[in-house]
Amino acid sequence: MSEINTALYIHVPFCIKKCPYCDFYSVAKLSLKERFVDALLTEISLREDCAGASAIDTIYFGGGTPSLLTPREIERILSRIRDHFNLATDCEITLEVNPGTVGPGYFEEIRRFGVNRLNMGVQSLCDEKLGFMERIHSAEVAGQALHAARRAGFDKLGFDLIYGLPGETETAWRKDLDKALKFHPEHLSCYMLTYEPGTPMHKALEAGRISPLRDETTAALFKFTSTHLAAHGYLHYEISNFAAGPAHRSRHNRKYWNLVPYLGFGPSAHSFGRGTRSWNHADVRRYGDDLDQGVLPVAETEILTLEQVLTERVMLGLRTSDGIDIKAFEKIANQGFMELFKDVVRECETRSWAGIVNHCFVLTLEGRLFLDTVTSLFAEKIWSR
16 A cells, blocks of 8 residues: 555435434435535535645545445546546545445446445344344345345455444354354454434433443453454454455555545545645535535634644554554654653553554553553653653
8 A cells, every 4th residue: 555645535424314323424315415416526626636646546435324325426426536536546445335225236336337345334233233223224134235245246345333232242242243254244343332422322321211331341342352353364453443364454544544645525524634634514505505606615624733643643553453653753753752652651561551563552452442541641741742
């Protein structure tokens, strides 16, 4: 993967039904989809100079529910991108898919138009869990979609799973995970259920209608997930992500974690490059109104301070199995890593939370349980130096 290449992210802000745990921007007004696509095409045209001379080697359709786009709409979007940006010959083009939104022939068509990687929002292969999460598909429908994707020729197939639901045991989670492994996915994202402020599930938690798992139970489930998938040949290369070998790691997401430039299109989408971050209005109507007038729908732009850049380097590096690249950090900070973090490193090593491997500071599996704590220890040193 060439780190000089740029990534494109396209936020599709539509869902048939909003999941009660999700805090990403989306709306259920599908009547706005046609106007959104037209506005998106305009934004792509207006921003053709933003990538400079660099090639685009990853495109990621996220959401929301990108699979609510028709194959023809996906073709129009990719065609517009090809017209205005320089795409690498091996560009990884990923589409997030909700199994409950795709019909016969869908996968064959999108593959013909250039999509070469899928990430399915399966979430679970247990109907009881799917019901609790208010998903629109059943376990059977999810299985049918996964088989259909394989028949269409997709050999880069990943999907999301959520665990740590109220009352979930290791036995129940193992059963769900083993069902997923029968599909031999190239990639798995296993997310612990979180109760994001403002979501219906968080409100239910505050009202006492649901009881979260105890911290020691979630810790045990996290460790089990890592060791169980490792036994099946999966690399635990990021806190929530697993790949069936190095070649199947998400090229797109690794750009985020390595602070490589990326461009975001669509409502609420973020862009990053040259120490600057910007984001679009999280309002599909405002997004369309601005672009109708030929105005970029940027809500805000910030220039990152050195402290912010260093903190993000630490935070993102700690999430991955690569860890914090010490030499790269020192080059940016213009200060020795051990000079700045000697006490933090000593404490983490004493607690068996981390160690220095090949000039990188890497968390152990035990240390990953204390990711937020370790990040805070580093941040305190950065902001007080």
